[in-house]
Amino acid sequence: MTQPADTSGRLPDAFLRPGSSSFVDFLAEHSPDLLPGRRLTSGAAPVVPDSLAPHATTIVALTFGTDGADGGGGRGVVMAGDRRATMGNMIASREMEKVFAADAYSVVGIAGSAGVAVELVRLFQLELEHYEKIEGSLLSLDGKANRLATMIRGNLPLALQGLAVVPLFAGYDLDRGTGRLFSYDVTGGRYEEHDHHTVGSGSVFARGALKKLWRPGLEAGEAVEVAVEALYDAADDDSATGGPDTVRQLWPVVTTVTSAGVRHVPDDELAAAAERVVAERRAAHLAAHGDRPAGPRGGSDTRGGARA
Protein backbone atom coordinates (compact mmCIF):
# COMPACT_ATOMS: atom_id res chain seq x y z
CA MET A 1 0.00 0.00 0.00
CA THR A 2 1.40 3.39 -0.91
CA GLN A 3 0.93 6.31 1.39
CA PRO A 4 -0.55 9.53 0.05
CA ALA A 5 1.89 12.42 -0.28
CA ASP A 6 2.41 14.06 3.09
CA THR A 7 1.47 17.71 2.85
CA SER A 8 1.26 18.43 6.58
CA GLY A 9 4.79 19.86 6.72
CA ARG A 10 5.87 17.39 9.38
CA LEU A 11 9.22 15.67 9.08
CA PRO A 12 8.92 12.56 6.87
CA ASP A 13 9.34 9.17 8.54
CA ALA A 14 12.71 8.62 6.87
CA PHE A 15 14.06 11.57 8.87
CA LEU A 16 12.90 10.11 12.17
CA ARG A 17 14.11 6.57 11.56
CA PRO A 18 16.99 5.65 13.83
CA GLY A 19 20.05 4.15 12.19
CA SER A 20 22.71 5.43 9.88
CA SER A 21 24.99 8.36 10.63
CA SER A 22 25.80 8.61 6.93
CA PHE A 23 24.28 11.41 4.88
CA VAL A 24 24.98 9.50 1.64
CA ASP A 25 23.03 6.48 2.91
CA PHE A 26 20.19 8.78 3.98
CA LEU A 27 20.13 10.42 0.53
CA ALA A 28 20.19 7.02 -1.20
CA GLU A 29 17.07 6.07 0.73
CA HIS A 30 15.17 9.34 0.77
CA SER A 31 16.05 11.15 -2.46
CA PRO A 32 18.42 9.03 -4.57
CA ASP A 33 18.16 11.43 -7.52
CA LEU A 34 20.32 13.90 -5.60
CA LEU A 35 23.27 11.49 -5.61
CA PRO A 36 25.82 11.86 -8.37
CA GLY A 37 26.31 8.56 -10.16
CA ARG A 38 22.61 7.69 -10.11
CA ARG A 39 21.84 9.55 -13.31
CA LEU A 40 22.37 8.88 -17.04
CA THR A 41 22.43 5.17 -16.38
CA SER A 42 19.47 4.09 -18.54
CA GLY A 43 20.47 1.79 -21.36
CA ALA A 44 23.71 2.21 -23.24
CA ALA A 45 24.18 5.93 -22.72
CA PRO A 46 26.67 7.58 -25.05
CA VAL A 47 30.09 8.66 -23.89
CA VAL A 48 30.21 12.38 -23.12
CA PRO A 49 32.88 13.97 -25.38
CA ASP A 50 35.72 15.91 -23.72
CA SER A 51 34.71 19.11 -25.46
CA LEU A 52 31.33 19.20 -23.64
CA ALA A 53 32.29 18.97 -20.00
CA PRO A 54 35.16 20.79 -18.30
CA HIS A 55 38.04 18.72 -17.00
CA ALA A 56 40.13 19.54 -13.99
CA THR A 57 43.77 18.63 -14.06
CA THR A 58 46.89 18.24 -11.96
CA ILE A 59 46.98 17.71 -8.18
CA VAL A 60 50.19 17.09 -6.22
CA ALA A 61 50.59 16.06 -2.59
CA LEU A 62 53.64 15.40 -0.44
CA THR A 63 54.48 14.87 3.18
CA PHE A 64 56.90 16.97 5.20
CA GLY A 65 58.46 16.93 8.64
CA THR A 66 59.70 13.90 10.51
CA ASP A 67 57.87 11.10 12.24
CA GLY A 68 57.43 12.94 15.52
CA ALA A 69 60.59 11.59 17.19
CA ASP A 70 61.43 15.16 18.25
CA GLY A 71 58.17 15.42 20.19
CA GLY A 72 56.62 17.59 17.48
CA GLY A 73 53.34 16.96 15.72
CA GLY A 74 54.80 14.34 13.37
CA ARG A 75 54.52 14.52 9.63
CA GLY A 76 52.25 16.98 7.90
CA VAL A 77 50.94 16.97 4.34
CA VAL A 78 50.91 19.60 1.59
CA MET A 79 48.37 19.36 -1.22
CA ALA A 80 48.37 21.70 -4.21
CA GLY A 81 46.47 22.01 -7.47
CA ASP A 82 46.78 24.24 -10.54
CA ARG A 83 43.89 26.54 -11.51
CA ARG A 84 43.05 25.40 -15.04
CA ALA A 85 39.98 23.54 -16.29
CA THR A 86 39.83 22.51 -19.93
CA MET A 87 37.09 21.57 -22.43
CA GLY A 88 38.75 19.74 -25.28
CA ASN A 89 41.36 22.18 -26.56
CA MET A 90 39.74 25.19 -24.89
CA ILE A 91 40.48 26.64 -21.46
CA ALA A 92 37.20 26.49 -19.54
CA SER A 93 38.41 28.26 -16.44
CA ARG A 94 41.60 29.95 -15.28
CA GLU A 95 40.66 30.27 -11.65
CA MET A 96 39.14 26.96 -10.74
CA GLU A 97 39.89 25.64 -7.28
CA LYS A 98 40.46 21.90 -7.08
CA VAL A 99 41.83 21.45 -3.59
CA PHE A 100 39.26 21.67 -0.79
CA ALA A 101 39.29 21.27 2.96
CA ALA A 102 37.15 18.17 3.56
CA ASP A 103 36.94 18.92 7.29
CA ALA A 104 39.19 20.42 9.95
CA TYR A 105 41.92 17.76 9.52
CA SER A 106 41.75 16.59 5.91
CA VAL A 107 41.88 17.91 2.36
CA VAL A 108 40.74 16.47 -0.94
CA GLY A 109 41.99 17.37 -4.41
CA ILE A 110 40.18 16.38 -7.59
CA ALA A 111 41.11 15.58 -11.16
CA GLY A 112 38.71 14.52 -13.89
CA SER A 113 35.25 15.73 -14.83
CA ALA A 114 34.95 19.06 -13.02
CA GLY A 115 31.19 19.27 -12.49
CA VAL A 116 30.83 15.78 -11.06
CA ALA A 117 34.02 16.18 -9.04
CA VAL A 118 32.92 19.41 -7.35
CA GLU A 119 29.54 17.84 -6.55
CA LEU A 120 31.28 14.80 -5.06
CA VAL A 121 33.50 17.00 -2.92
CA ARG A 122 30.47 18.94 -1.66
CA LEU A 123 28.78 15.66 -0.75
CA PHE A 124 31.95 14.34 0.87
CA GLN A 125 32.36 17.47 3.01
CA LEU A 126 28.74 17.15 4.07
CA GLU A 127 29.14 13.44 4.78
CA LEU A 128 31.97 14.16 7.23
CA GLU A 129 30.17 17.07 8.87
CA HIS A 130 26.92 15.08 9.13
CA TYR A 131 28.70 12.21 10.87
CA GLU A 132 30.44 14.63 13.21
CA LYS A 133 27.15 16.30 14.20
CA ILE A 134 25.19 13.08 14.68
CA GLU A 135 27.88 11.07 16.46
CA GLY A 136 29.49 13.96 18.29
CA SER A 137 32.97 12.80 17.27
CA LEU A 138 35.22 12.85 14.20
CA LEU A 139 35.52 9.88 11.86
CA SER A 140 38.95 8.24 11.87
CA LEU A 141 41.17 9.14 8.89
CA ASP A 142 40.81 5.59 7.52
CA GLY A 143 37.05 5.92 7.93
CA LYS A 144 37.04 9.14 5.91
CA ALA A 145 39.23 7.57 3.21
CA ASN A 146 36.85 4.58 2.99
CA ARG A 147 33.76 6.80 2.73
CA LEU A 148 35.39 8.59 -0.20
CA ALA A 149 36.17 5.22 -1.83
CA THR A 150 32.50 4.22 -1.53
CA MET A 151 31.40 7.47 -3.14
CA ILE A 152 33.86 7.07 -6.04
CA ARG A 153 32.61 3.52 -6.54
CA GLY A 154 29.05 4.89 -6.75
CA ASN A 155 30.23 7.12 -9.58
CA LEU A 156 31.41 4.19 -11.72
CA PRO A 157 28.46 4.32 -14.18
CA LEU A 158 29.31 7.96 -14.92
CA ALA A 159 33.02 7.14 -15.15
CA LEU A 160 32.26 4.59 -17.88
CA GLN A 161 30.56 7.37 -19.83
CA GLY A 162 33.67 9.52 -19.70
CA LEU A 163 32.81 11.49 -16.55
CA ALA A 164 35.45 9.98 -14.30
CA VAL A 165 36.57 11.60 -11.07
CA VAL A 166 39.95 10.74 -9.55
CA PRO A 167 40.54 12.31 -6.16
CA LEU A 168 43.60 12.53 -3.99
CA PHE A 169 42.91 12.53 -0.27
CA ALA A 170 45.26 13.66 2.50
CA GLY A 171 44.80 14.23 6.16
CA TYR A 172 46.29 14.27 9.60
CA ASP A 173 45.63 11.03 11.47
CA LEU A 174 44.89 12.15 15.04
CA ASP A 175 45.20 8.59 16.39
CA ARG A 176 48.60 7.86 14.85
CA GLY A 177 49.87 11.43 15.01
CA THR A 178 51.00 11.62 11.40
CA GLY A 179 49.95 12.96 7.99
CA ARG A 180 48.83 10.37 5.42
CA LEU A 181 48.01 10.26 1.71
CA PHE A 182 45.47 8.19 -0.23
CA SER A 183 44.96 7.78 -3.96
CA TYR A 184 41.98 6.19 -5.75
CA ASP A 185 41.02 4.62 -9.03
CA VAL A 186 37.65 5.01 -10.79
CA THR A 187 36.36 1.71 -9.39
CA GLY A 188 36.78 2.98 -5.83
CA GLY A 189 40.08 1.25 -5.16
CA ARG A 190 41.87 2.97 -2.29
CA TYR A 191 45.65 2.97 -2.04
CA GLU A 192 47.75 4.51 0.68
CA GLU A 193 50.69 6.45 -0.76
CA HIS A 194 53.92 7.31 0.97
CA ASP A 195 56.04 10.46 0.71
CA HIS A 196 54.30 11.97 -2.33
CA HIS A 197 51.77 11.36 -5.08
CA THR A 198 50.16 13.12 -8.05
CA VAL A 199 46.97 12.71 -10.08
CA GLY A 200 45.58 14.28 -13.25
CA SER A 201 46.77 14.90 -16.79
CA GLY A 202 50.04 16.56 -15.79
CA SER A 203 50.73 14.07 -13.03
CA VAL A 204 53.50 12.26 -14.92
CA PHE A 205 55.61 15.40 -15.17
CA ALA A 206 54.78 16.54 -11.64
CA ARG A 207 55.73 13.14 -10.26
CA GLY A 208 59.05 13.24 -12.07
CA ALA A 209 59.74 16.61 -10.47
CA LEU A 210 58.69 15.40 -7.00
CA LYS A 211 61.01 12.40 -7.24
CA LYS A 212 63.94 14.78 -7.57
CA LEU A 213 62.75 17.58 -5.28
CA TRP A 214 61.25 15.67 -2.34
CA ARG A 215 63.47 14.54 0.48
CA PRO A 216 62.75 13.31 3.99
CA GLY A 217 62.44 15.98 6.67
CA LEU A 218 61.38 18.92 4.51
CA GLU A 219 60.20 22.02 6.38
CA ALA A 220 56.60 23.12 5.80
CA GLY A 221 57.71 26.18 3.83
CA GLU A 222 60.08 24.11 1.68
CA ALA A 223 57.34 21.59 1.00
CA VAL A 224 55.07 24.39 -0.29
CA GLU A 225 57.84 25.51 -2.66
CA VAL A 226 58.37 21.93 -3.86
CA ALA A 227 54.65 21.62 -4.61
CA VAL A 228 54.64 24.89 -6.57
CA GLU A 229 57.73 23.82 -8.54
CA ALA A 230 56.24 20.38 -9.35
CA LEU A 231 53.11 22.10 -10.69
CA TYR A 232 55.30 24.45 -12.73
CA ASP A 233 56.94 21.42 -14.37
CA ALA A 234 53.54 19.85 -15.05
CA ALA A 235 52.33 23.08 -16.68
CA ASP A 236 55.53 23.26 -18.72
CA ASP A 237 54.75 20.02 -20.57
CA ASP A 238 51.00 19.46 -20.17
CA SER A 239 48.71 21.86 -22.03
CA ALA A 240 45.82 21.13 -19.67
CA THR A 241 47.72 22.26 -16.57
CA GLY A 242 47.96 25.98 -15.89
CA GLY A 243 51.19 27.58 -14.73
CA PRO A 244 51.42 30.56 -12.37
CA ASP A 245 49.59 33.50 -14.02
CA THR A 246 51.67 36.58 -13.25
CA VAL A 247 49.41 38.83 -15.33
CA ARG A 248 46.20 37.99 -13.43
CA GLN A 249 48.04 37.23 -10.19
CA LEU A 250 46.65 33.69 -10.06
CA TRP A 251 48.66 31.15 -8.10
CA PRO A 252 48.07 27.46 -7.44
CA VAL A 253 45.80 26.54 -4.51
CA VAL A 254 48.06 25.14 -1.78
CA THR A 255 46.93 23.75 1.58
CA THR A 256 48.86 22.22 4.44
CA VAL A 257 47.49 19.79 7.04
CA THR A 258 49.20 19.35 10.40
CA SER A 259 48.15 18.54 13.94
CA ALA A 260 46.87 22.14 14.07
CA GLY A 261 44.44 21.46 11.21
CA VAL A 262 44.05 22.63 7.62
CA ARG A 263 45.73 25.85 6.53
CA HIS A 264 45.31 27.58 3.17
CA VAL A 265 48.66 29.04 2.18
CA PRO A 266 48.10 32.78 1.57
CA ASP A 267 48.56 34.32 -1.90
CA ASP A 268 51.60 36.45 -1.10
CA GLU A 269 53.53 33.38 0.07
CA LEU A 270 52.54 31.55 -3.15
CA ALA A 271 53.43 34.54 -5.32
CA ALA A 272 56.91 34.58 -3.80
CA ALA A 273 57.32 30.83 -4.32
CA ALA A 274 56.11 30.97 -7.94
CA GLU A 275 58.29 33.96 -8.76
CA ARG A 276 61.31 32.22 -7.26
CA VAL A 277 60.74 29.18 -9.50
CA VAL A 278 60.39 31.39 -12.59
CA ALA A 279 63.51 33.35 -11.68
CA GLU A 280 65.54 30.16 -11.18
CA ARG A 281 64.44 28.75 -14.52
CA ARG A 282 65.22 32.03 -16.26
CA ALA A 283 68.67 32.13 -14.68
CA ALA A 284 69.33 28.55 -15.81
CA HIS A 285 68.29 29.44 -19.35
CA LEU A 286 70.42 32.59 -19.41
CA ALA A 287 73.43 30.61 -18.21
CA ALA A 288 72.99 28.04 -20.98
CA HIS A 289 71.90 30.14 -23.95
CA GLY A 290 72.23 33.79 -23.05
CA ASP A 291 69.46 36.27 -23.75
CA ARG A 292 67.88 34.38 -26.68
CA PRO A 293 66.01 31.12 -27.46
CA ALA A 294 67.87 27.84 -27.31
CA GLY A 295 67.30 27.04 -31.00
CA PRO A 296 68.68 28.91 -34.02
CA ARG A 297 66.69 32.00 -35.06
CA GLY A 298 65.32 32.72 -38.56
CA GLY A 299 66.05 30.61 -41.66
CA SER A 300 62.75 28.70 -41.82
CA ASP A 301 64.28 26.30 -44.38
CA THR A 302 66.37 24.64 -41.70
CA ARG A 303 63.39 23.53 -39.52
CA GLY A 304 62.74 20.14 -41.00
CA GLY A 305 59.67 21.26 -42.92
CA ALA A 306 57.46 22.20 -39.95
CA ARG A 307 55.82 25.59 -40.31
CA ALA A 308 53.90 27.57 -37.75
Next chain:
Amino acid sequence: MTMPFYVSPEQLMKDRADFARKGIARGRSVVVLVYDGGILFATENPSRALHKISEIYDRIAFAAVGKYNEFENLRVAGVRYADLRGYSYDRTDVTARGLANAYAQTLGTVFTTESKPLEVELVVAEVGATPAADQVYRLSYDGSVADEHGYVVMGGQAEQLGTRLGEHWHEGMALPQVLGLAVRTLGAVGTDGTLLPAGEEREIAPTGLEVAVLERDRPRRAFRRLQGGALAELLEQPGD
Protein backbone atom coordinates in the same frame (compact mmCIF):
# COMPACT_ATOMS: atom_id res chain seq x y z
CA MET B 1 -20.19 -6.34 22.90
CA THR B 2 -19.03 -3.56 25.19
CA MET B 3 -19.50 0.08 24.40
CA PRO B 4 -16.34 2.26 24.74
CA PHE B 5 -16.72 4.98 27.34
CA TYR B 6 -17.29 8.41 25.89
CA VAL B 7 -14.40 10.76 26.59
CA SER B 8 -14.83 14.39 25.58
CA PRO B 9 -12.12 15.83 23.32
CA GLU B 10 -11.35 18.46 25.97
CA GLN B 11 -10.69 15.76 28.54
CA LEU B 12 -8.62 13.70 26.10
CA MET B 13 -6.34 16.62 25.22
CA LYS B 14 -6.06 17.67 28.84
CA ASP B 15 -5.02 14.17 29.89
CA ARG B 16 -2.38 14.02 27.19
CA ALA B 17 -1.06 17.46 28.05
CA ASP B 18 -0.86 16.57 31.75
CA PHE B 19 0.95 13.37 30.89
CA ALA B 20 3.51 15.19 28.73
CA ARG B 21 3.99 18.02 31.25
CA LYS B 22 4.67 15.57 34.07
CA GLY B 23 7.31 13.78 32.01
CA ILE B 24 9.03 17.03 31.08
CA ALA B 25 8.98 18.48 34.61
CA ARG B 26 10.90 15.49 35.96
CA GLY B 27 14.07 16.43 34.04
CA ARG B 28 16.75 19.00 34.81
CA SER B 29 16.23 22.45 33.33
CA VAL B 30 17.92 23.91 30.27
CA VAL B 31 18.47 27.66 30.03
CA VAL B 32 19.09 29.60 26.83
CA LEU B 33 20.31 33.20 27.05
CA VAL B 34 21.13 35.77 24.39
CA TYR B 35 24.28 37.83 25.03
CA ASP B 36 26.14 40.45 23.02
CA GLY B 37 28.39 37.95 21.23
CA GLY B 38 25.87 35.20 20.56
CA ILE B 39 23.59 32.73 22.33
CA LEU B 40 24.45 30.62 25.38
CA PHE B 41 22.95 27.21 26.24
CA ALA B 42 23.47 25.62 29.64
CA THR B 43 22.16 22.67 31.60
CA GLU B 44 23.15 20.43 34.45
CA ASN B 45 24.36 17.22 32.84
CA PRO B 46 27.17 15.10 34.25
CA SER B 47 27.38 12.98 31.08
CA ARG B 48 30.06 13.85 28.53
CA ALA B 49 28.45 11.74 25.83
CA LEU B 50 24.67 12.05 26.11
CA HIS B 51 24.09 15.65 25.13
CA LYS B 52 21.02 17.80 25.61
CA ILE B 53 22.51 20.63 23.58
CA SER B 54 23.85 20.14 20.09
CA GLU B 55 24.73 21.64 16.75
CA ILE B 56 22.20 21.43 13.93
CA TYR B 57 23.77 23.61 11.26
CA ASP B 58 26.23 26.47 10.70
CA ARG B 59 24.34 29.05 12.79
CA ILE B 60 21.65 26.86 14.36
CA ALA B 61 21.68 24.89 17.60
CA PHE B 62 19.20 22.70 19.44
CA ALA B 63 18.46 22.17 23.13
CA ALA B 64 15.94 19.81 24.65
CA VAL B 65 14.48 18.51 27.89
CA GLY B 66 12.38 15.41 28.46
CA LYS B 67 12.83 11.84 27.30
CA TYR B 68 16.28 11.27 25.84
CA ASN B 69 15.28 8.75 23.15
CA GLU B 70 12.51 11.02 21.88
CA PHE B 71 14.47 14.24 21.60
CA GLU B 72 17.55 12.44 20.26
CA ASN B 73 15.36 11.15 17.45
CA LEU B 74 14.12 14.69 16.75
CA ARG B 75 17.67 16.04 16.86
CA VAL B 76 18.90 13.55 14.25
CA ALA B 77 15.86 14.37 12.11
CA GLY B 78 16.73 18.06 12.41
CA VAL B 79 20.33 17.49 11.31
CA ARG B 80 19.08 15.47 8.32
CA TYR B 81 16.51 18.14 7.48
CA ALA B 82 19.12 20.92 7.62
CA ASP B 83 21.83 19.04 5.72
CA LEU B 84 19.41 17.93 2.99
CA ARG B 85 18.07 21.44 2.59
CA GLY B 86 21.54 22.97 2.53
CA TYR B 87 22.68 20.40 -0.01
CA SER B 88 19.78 20.80 -2.41
CA TYR B 89 19.57 24.62 -2.12
CA ASP B 90 22.33 26.53 -0.41
CA ARG B 91 23.79 26.75 3.07
CA THR B 92 22.21 30.18 3.58
CA ASP B 93 18.74 28.74 2.88
CA VAL B 94 18.70 26.71 6.09
CA THR B 95 16.84 28.75 8.72
CA ALA B 96 15.76 28.19 12.29
CA ARG B 97 12.23 29.24 11.32
CA GLY B 98 11.93 26.46 8.74
CA LEU B 99 13.27 23.89 11.16
CA ALA B 100 10.99 25.13 13.97
CA ASN B 101 8.00 24.76 11.63
CA ALA B 102 8.92 21.20 10.72
CA TYR B 103 9.37 20.32 14.41
CA ALA B 104 6.06 22.00 15.32
CA GLN B 105 4.17 20.02 12.69
CA THR B 106 5.79 16.79 13.83
CA LEU B 107 5.10 17.39 17.52
CA GLY B 108 1.53 18.54 16.77
CA THR B 109 0.71 15.50 14.63
CA VAL B 110 2.08 13.10 17.22
CA PHE B 111 0.15 14.91 19.98
CA THR B 112 -3.22 14.58 18.25
CA THR B 113 -2.94 11.31 16.36
CA GLU B 114 -0.73 8.95 18.31
CA SER B 115 -1.47 7.14 21.55
CA LYS B 116 1.23 8.97 23.50
CA PRO B 117 2.47 12.54 23.02
CA LEU B 118 6.22 13.17 22.86
CA GLU B 119 7.47 14.12 26.33
CA VAL B 120 9.87 16.78 25.10
CA GLU B 121 10.32 20.50 24.95
CA LEU B 122 12.77 22.03 22.49
CA VAL B 123 14.57 25.24 21.72
CA VAL B 124 15.80 25.93 18.20
CA ALA B 125 18.04 29.01 18.08
CA GLU B 126 19.85 30.77 15.27
CA VAL B 127 22.53 33.37 15.79
CA GLY B 128 22.22 36.33 13.40
CA ALA B 129 24.65 38.95 12.14
CA THR B 130 23.47 41.35 14.89
CA PRO B 131 21.80 40.69 18.26
CA ALA B 132 18.53 41.99 16.77
CA ALA B 133 18.64 39.23 14.12
CA ASP B 134 18.99 36.40 16.67
CA GLN B 135 16.08 33.96 16.66
CA VAL B 136 15.05 31.74 19.56
CA TYR B 137 12.05 29.42 19.14
CA ARG B 138 10.60 27.37 21.94
CA LEU B 139 8.52 24.33 20.97
CA SER B 140 6.18 22.46 23.30
CA TYR B 141 5.02 18.84 23.33
CA ASP B 142 1.75 19.80 21.58
CA GLY B 143 3.45 21.56 18.67
CA SER B 144 2.92 25.13 19.85
CA VAL B 145 5.73 27.52 18.95
CA ALA B 146 6.80 30.65 20.80
CA ASP B 147 9.20 33.20 19.37
CA GLU B 148 11.20 34.12 22.46
CA HIS B 149 13.31 37.20 23.10
CA GLY B 150 16.35 37.21 25.31
CA TYR B 151 16.02 34.07 27.40
CA VAL B 152 14.21 30.73 27.77
CA VAL B 153 13.99 28.23 30.61
CA MET B 154 12.66 24.70 29.97
CA GLY B 155 12.13 21.69 32.20
CA GLY B 156 11.35 21.41 35.91
CA GLN B 157 10.21 24.62 37.68
CA ALA B 158 10.51 26.45 34.34
CA GLU B 159 8.02 29.18 35.20
CA GLN B 160 9.54 30.24 38.51
CA LEU B 161 13.06 30.04 37.10
CA GLY B 162 11.99 32.09 34.09
CA THR B 163 10.65 34.85 36.35
CA ARG B 164 13.84 34.86 38.39
CA LEU B 165 16.01 34.93 35.24
CA GLY B 166 13.94 37.77 33.78
CA GLU B 167 14.74 39.97 36.78
CA HIS B 168 18.47 39.82 36.06
CA TRP B 169 18.76 39.43 32.31
CA HIS B 170 19.17 42.54 30.20
CA GLU B 171 20.33 43.26 26.67
CA GLY B 172 24.03 43.49 25.85
CA MET B 173 25.36 41.24 28.62
CA ALA B 174 28.82 39.68 28.15
CA LEU B 175 29.56 35.94 28.11
CA PRO B 176 30.90 35.60 31.71
CA GLN B 177 27.87 37.51 32.99
CA VAL B 178 25.27 35.35 31.24
CA LEU B 179 27.16 32.20 32.16
CA GLY B 180 27.13 33.21 35.83
CA LEU B 181 23.42 34.01 35.60
CA ALA B 182 22.71 30.68 33.87
CA VAL B 183 24.55 28.66 36.52
CA ARG B 184 22.82 30.56 39.35
CA THR B 185 19.46 29.82 37.72
CA LEU B 186 20.23 26.12 37.33
CA GLY B 187 21.42 26.01 40.95
CA ALA B 188 18.12 27.44 42.17
CA VAL B 189 16.56 23.99 41.95
CA GLY B 190 17.64 21.73 44.81
CA THR B 191 18.73 18.13 44.36
CA ASP B 192 15.24 17.03 45.45
CA GLY B 193 13.58 19.24 42.82
CA THR B 194 12.39 21.99 45.16
CA LEU B 195 12.96 25.65 44.48
CA LEU B 196 15.63 27.26 46.68
CA PRO B 197 15.25 30.87 47.77
CA ALA B 198 17.30 33.52 45.93
CA GLY B 199 20.82 33.85 47.31
CA GLU B 200 20.93 30.25 48.55
CA GLU B 201 21.55 28.56 45.18
CA ARG B 202 23.52 25.32 44.96
CA GLU B 203 27.06 25.41 43.67
CA ILE B 204 27.45 23.34 40.50
CA ALA B 205 30.93 22.12 39.60
CA PRO B 206 32.10 22.76 35.98
CA THR B 207 32.22 18.99 35.40
CA GLY B 208 28.50 18.74 36.10
CA LEU B 209 27.58 21.35 33.50
CA GLU B 210 26.93 21.08 29.79
CA VAL B 211 27.51 24.48 28.23
CA ALA B 212 27.67 25.54 24.58
CA VAL B 213 27.54 28.80 22.66
CA LEU B 214 26.63 29.97 19.18
CA GLU B 215 29.28 32.62 18.60
CA ARG B 216 28.36 35.45 16.29
CA ASP B 217 31.92 36.16 15.13
CA ARG B 218 32.94 32.63 14.19
CA PRO B 219 33.07 32.03 10.44
CA ARG B 220 30.63 29.38 9.16
CA ARG B 221 30.10 26.88 12.03
CA ALA B 222 29.23 29.04 15.02
CA PHE B 223 28.61 26.24 17.54
CA ARG B 224 31.21 25.64 20.21
CA ARG B 225 31.10 23.58 23.40
CA LEU B 226 32.60 25.11 26.53
CA GLN B 227 34.14 22.43 28.70
CA GLY B 228 37.08 21.58 30.93
CA GLY B 229 39.57 24.34 31.62
CA ALA B 230 37.95 26.92 29.34
CA LEU B 231 34.63 26.61 31.18
CA ALA B 232 36.20 26.70 34.65
CA GLU B 233 38.15 29.82 33.67
CA LEU B 234 35.01 31.58 32.43
CA LEU B 235 33.12 30.66 35.60
CA GLU B 236 35.82 32.23 37.73
CA GLN B 237 35.60 35.58 35.97
CA PRO B 238 33.54 38.14 37.89
CA GLY B 239 29.91 37.94 36.80
CA ASP B 240 28.66 41.47 37.24
